[in-house]
Amino acid sequence: MIVLGLDIGTTTLAGVALELSADGGPARLVQTASEPGGAAVMRPGSPLDEQQPELVLAAAERLIARLSAGAPEPPAAIGLTGQMHGIVYTDAAGAACSPLYTWQHRSGLAPASEADAAGSPDAGGETLAARLSRLSGYPLATGYGVVTHAALERADAVPREAVAMGTIADYVAMRLCGRRMPVLEPSQAAGLGGYDLDAGAYDRAALARAGIGTALLPPVSAAPEPIGYTPGGAAVCAAIGDNQASVLGALRELETELLLNIGTGSQLSMYAARPLRVPGLETRPFPGGGCLLVGAALAGGQAYALLERFLRGVVEELGSGRDAGASVLPEGALYARMEDLLDREERAGRAAAGTVPDTQLRVHTQFYGTRQDPHARGAVAGIGPDNWTPGQLITGVLDGIADELHGYWEALPPAVRGRVSTLAGAGGALRRSRHLALACARRFGLPLRRPALAEEAAVGAALHAAVCVGAIDGYAAAGGRLPDGESEEREIRG
Secondary structure: OEEEEEEEOOOEEEEEEEEOOOOOOOOEEEEEEEEEOHHHHOOOOOOOOEEOHHHHHHHHHHHHHHHHHOOOOOOOEEEEEEOOOOEEEEOOOOOEOOOEEOOOOOHHHOEOOOOOOOOOOOOOOOEHHHHHHHHHOOOOOOOOHHHHHHHHHHOOOOOOOOOEEEOHHHHHHHHHOOOOOOOEOHHHHHHHOOEEOOOOEEOHHHHHHOOOOOOOOOOEOOOOOEEEEOOOOOEEEOOOOHHHHHHHOOOOOOOOEEEEEEOOOEEEEEEEOOOOOOOOOEEEEOOOOOEEEEEEEOOOHHHHHHHHHHHHHHHHHHOOOOOOOOOOOOOOOOHHHHHHHHHHHHHHHHHHHOOOOOOOOEEEOOOOOOOOOOOOOOEEEOOOOOOOOHHHHHHHHHHHHHHHHHHHHHHOOHHHHOOOOEEEEEOHHHHHOHHHHHHHHHHHOOOEEEOOOOOHHHHHHHHHHHHHOOOOOOHHHHHHHOOOOOOOOEEEOO
């Protein structure tokens, strides 16, 4: 059986085709493909936070065609995931009647200058998102679908013909199978905001209390079954959240593995069989029941990129034998040399002492603030004459990224931490930097496994589709079908 998984990202659409054997063994990767998003799907002259749904749909259809052409048989099922929080409005025929307002839409940062639903005056400088959060009792950030919807309602900019709203992945799913109304899986529904995990439904009373219209919220279904079929007979499954898809596409064992995903930002995700509320962590619904406990930092690979930019600036401005500013290096030019430097220091340290020496520099990598305090900033401490070197600074930044994630680990209940035996490391930054993986393994005191397939979210969407058509017996069993890829998969110990 062939199953396809699509990850409809903000800047790129990625897809995989997996072949599932009848004997229940690991899936075989048949094909990967990608299509450009971002500028390629923007409306000319439109803001950066708006995209054209029809162009995204066309890119997804091209991706499906390419994946299908490379497979030995037609796909039996298609699963989707993608960029979260944003919304597109649809009309009674199921067609888009608005742009896609992406998760980057900043309308929630506007001053909440109008009276709220209860008639109270503006609370002095409060943003719209902050006011909606206060009145609803739910954390509603700018870019969340219900916040964008509220802003558009206030501006009288919701299309008159709109009958529903949903994410772009939900829109693609409904169009692939000819539906007229989107159906949201709970992990997608929660991403719009104002979703009650315990009730498994939108808290319409709380949203109404905040003055947010609820008439266009789409139906929600947790049933792991197709929502329709393509003209070619492939089952189409409701889209799932990108975090949940990455967990499915990376973890072999839901109960005993912890996912560290380090791309631009960084994220720790741990599965729990029943919903838990943990201070400092976000609780997100998981397909099939249970939840993810998630800690998310703004700076992951972004912090390492800032360091690379600084070192590149030093080379450009002070490089030996060159006039200041005469040499301009391309972005990312020093990553390989940074890794090589740490390789050399690692070998020298092992030769001298048998272990890799820990840096004495302490780098706090909150260079871009935190989700709780956008104005927080990073710092470098413990500088001395023996450790103020490029290698120690690089290692300090990597350790700082690991430290921030470890703070979320310490927030997990001891009973949850106690069952974790392995880290799974996903995301571009972790894949590119062996030393970042080493830093995480050292900090957590656990081995770190990098999954064989790089497109974890697309792989997870494909496995979700396999569960929906009964090819895999539940989400807990999905990890057992991940491709082996022993030559590519590496277990790293600190």
